[in-house]
Amino acid sequence: MEKPSGVTFILVISISLYLLTIIRGVQSDASDHRYHAGDPVPLYANKVGPFHNPSETYRYYDLPFCLPEKLKEKKEALGEVLNGDRLVSGPYPLDFLVDRESEVLCRKKLSKQEVAQFRKALDKDYYFQMYYDDLPIWGLIGRVDREEKADPSDYRYYLYQHIQFDILYNKDRVIEINSMMDPHSVLDLTENKEVDAEFSYTVKWKETDIPFEKRMDKFSQSSFPHHLEIHWFSIINSCVTVLLLTGFLATILMRVLKNDFIKYTHDEESSMDDQEETGWKYIHGDVFRFPKNKSLFSAAIGSGTQLFTLTVFIFILAIVGVFYPYNRGALFTALLVIFVLTSGIAGYTATSFYFQLEGKNWVRNLLLTGSLFCGPLLVTFCFLNSVAIAYNSTAALPFGTIVVIILIWTLITSPLLVLGGIAGKNSKIEFQAPCRTTKYPREIPELPWYRSTVPQMAMAGFLPFSAIYVELYYIFASVWGHKIYTIYSILFIVFIILLIVTAFITVALIYFQLTAEDHEWWWRSFLCGGSTGIFIYGYCLYYYYARSDMSGFMQISFFFGYMACICYGFFLMLGTVGFRAALLFVRHIYRSIKCE
Template sequence: MGTRGLVAAMALMLCFGVDRVVSDASDHRYKAGDPVPLYANKVGPFHNPSETYRYYDLPFCSPEHVKEKSEALGEVLNGDRLVDAPYKLDFRVDIDSKLVCKKKLTKEDVSQFRTAVTKDYYFQMYYDDLPIWGFIGKVDREGKTDPSEFKYFLFKHINFDVLYNNDRVIEINAYTDPNALVDITEDQDIEVEFFYSVKWKETTTPFEKRMEKYSQTSSLPHHLEIHWFSIINSCVTVLLLTGFLATILMRVLKNDFVKYTHDEESAEDQEETGWKYIHGDVFRFPTNKSLFAACIGSGTQLFALTVFIFILALVGVFYPYNRGALFTALVVIYALTSGIAGYVATNFYCQLEGTNWVRNLLLTGCLFCGPLFLNFCFLNTVAIVYSSTAALPFGTILVILLIWTLVTSPLLVLGGIAGKNSNVEFQAPCRTTKYPREIPPLPWYRGTIPQMAMAGFLPFSAIYIELYYIFASVWGHKIYTIYSILFIVFIILLIVTAFITIALTYFQLAAEDHQWWWRALLCGGSTGLFIYGYCWYYYYARSDMSGFMQTSFFFGYMACICYGFFLMLGTVGFRAALFFVRHIYRSIKCE
């Protein structure tokens, strides 16, 4: 998956047009004997999906002049570095044990191969845009526990089985010959003969369905049934709990309305208590209003980005191994939605009677991109030190900077200007008093951190089952294709986040604490912190990832993703709380 982390992080924030990669033969039609494009992509440790290297970084047989394939932006972000493979698989031409080359391996080459075999290195290729995988060797342990007694072997013969339908390639599989091995246990010069074989078979599978086999592992009836059952079980439990709390809240609110109406009719001079008592302070603007408005603007943009990505996924754009489609989609959509962030942030900032809207606009533009850029600089440096394909070339970095400069920034400014000139006043049903009331002492569990813990737990419990499948796809070699389930879980996540934030906001106002603005945003976004906590559990308990580079990529990019979730869900929580607070204070008479 290459830089799956960058994919994921920029998968929550960056996007640039979704284009389908085509082979050199754009119509994928061939005649007997025609050359079919075969590209070697990368190699790397099987359990470290971000730690990938160029195919010829290992001392395989290579042509005198390695020809690189031009790649789209999304492919580069995905860590793909396609070059001509050493094998020639012409259309419908069977080959029996053809010699690739005789390669003299030095001690250094043998040591390099042995290290790769020890780390379960795999190779990846693309044949007519169909992915091929295989391991480069194996470790023979023979029941021994001492690594010094293990035997290390390199595969030297690959068999390709290709299925075709008329003039099109439908399927390809690669198998290594278990009997064609080279012992690389000792550091010594050896000569290796690399071979390959090709067998063509006819099939009736239509060309349009040739990618379906790659999604079968994630949608087999047995696994699909368990998947749906787990999701439904989790969602029903969460929704029942949410409904139970909603019923209680509605009954309490109904009693409050009756009580306050009775008080207004029976005793005008009776002292007010509860949330009505702070009606003169509840719409007092929050501190750090510029930062607050920037959070709302950035969160709204990320929400719009997520919705657009779901639309593309549901219409079938992100089919398996459509190389770079998600990354390309992320870079451009993020750039095109920056106007939403500028408009919402500046408009809301002006509603809060802010005066320095230019500074607010700059803060909005840097609130998410700033931490992402700093994190990328560090991780890209790590990838460069490791000589990994996860390191973006200078040209790609320049393209992204140009997109940010020529598309993202202008749209952000235009959105900010439109937001400033909209002249919309903040709609408050109650007048705000000149001086704020003192907040009464509250127990510890009503503090910000305990409230965030309670607010994040319920939404997280609605999605944690689905998180495993997503992590296994982004940080592993599983394929995720059931976007309908993911969309349902996303809707439930929004509903539960909105409700739990409303409930906690009500309890806060009932305790006569009127500083609810930041609390609503923090409680709504606290699910992002729970997701990051799950990252630690997944890394150490559910995966076999290791090494400084993979660890840095995993926790670095997941921090950016969880930060994006924090902003997005925090915005959802605050908007829901603001709607609720306006509603209840419109329903009573406040003087």
């Protein structure tokens, strides 16, 4: 299939420039990360929130901590804002190579309202997150002593007052920072009364020989430390099992096909007038009859192709090391930019295929393509952003960011979509059908219940889901928890296995559908291929109730809302893969026989 050289060239140049930009990573205020003794090193306080609710985050100074003399907000990239980061100058002066021993940060009297505010945060296990020279710092703000089966009124609340920073340096650069809360220096907030608080900190500098280029390696090495062996074993076991099943089914399918070809060739040579055709050859005049709702079908293929391209580019960035741990906002920036730049692919694919199906209203088809995935995503975002605003959470996007996204959509995404659609309209590609379609469709025989759409989707989605089931836990623990995912090469292998299994199981089911003389395979192939997305959403229910401690309306809304959009994206992408594989297969088998 030919592609428009102009759209392809612009796409390649744009993504190449983006790759060169994003690989540089996130820079701190001190752009070269080099300091002299006594120089101020940038420390930014990011956010606080319940430890088990990663989406429910608030500004650091929403809690009554000590304020610095000059509160300065850091200018953030678009991806950082989308990630919910709101960096402001931190309270602790951690100057380069300056040790401090129990330095008092501030003394303040906490009012009853502030005590109640801290108690509420302690009850939800609030944590804090900061960045020191782009290195992450995190810790709990306090603890709650809960005895088993004790009445909540008997709980005791303690706020940590002292924090110790251990900082490693190599010559003139910061290599590592560790924070430890002093369990003995606590403030009892059990009673709802005014209390005097004294916040203090200690800083100790130590020299190390770790090079600056490897200071992020410890986060990669510490990803899933307790489950790494189980992780590898499960992945290998899953891949071997799926490959064996796939090979077994492929052998059976190829043998059956070979027998079909021999049988049909023998029937053609015998030239018997009373020979009645049966099986998939019998419906050769209907199998390439265009599907119902061809505009919606073409739009789904276009959107699925765009999402597949987006996924491939994300994997390329991940494998070359762009998404190293705590590269703030890099993933969200990549998702947004690549999705915008690939909108031309969606327009071209959908319109070109729509004209192959002899469609007429290509403008309507283009509008449907642009809104098929973005429409549900926009509705979900508006609802969840309203929830975040009601909670006064940093997950709520500022008005300026929303305006920027609207401008990007208006000035870049929509024009590229239209350009792709025009290129697809002018491509003049005809649908290649090896058999002529009859004027009137044959009646589809009555089939048993297990050959209907829903049972076929269940069978089609189970095997690909079993290939990624093990990996899903690690991905969920990273996206909806505080784990770090770094084994992108293994994830890419699992993705390849997912595509292969999805393509094969769809082809197998379509073959059995055609042998039953059911020629309406177009939508069936798409639905069977995309059914894995439904299984993934089912796993979301299992993960929420059995593997996580998330709670609260906001966290539940974000988890199930955004996972619905992600699973819908998987449905479109894998549905496209299933249809493309089925189309190649159907063309092949009907090209291999002589159809009169």
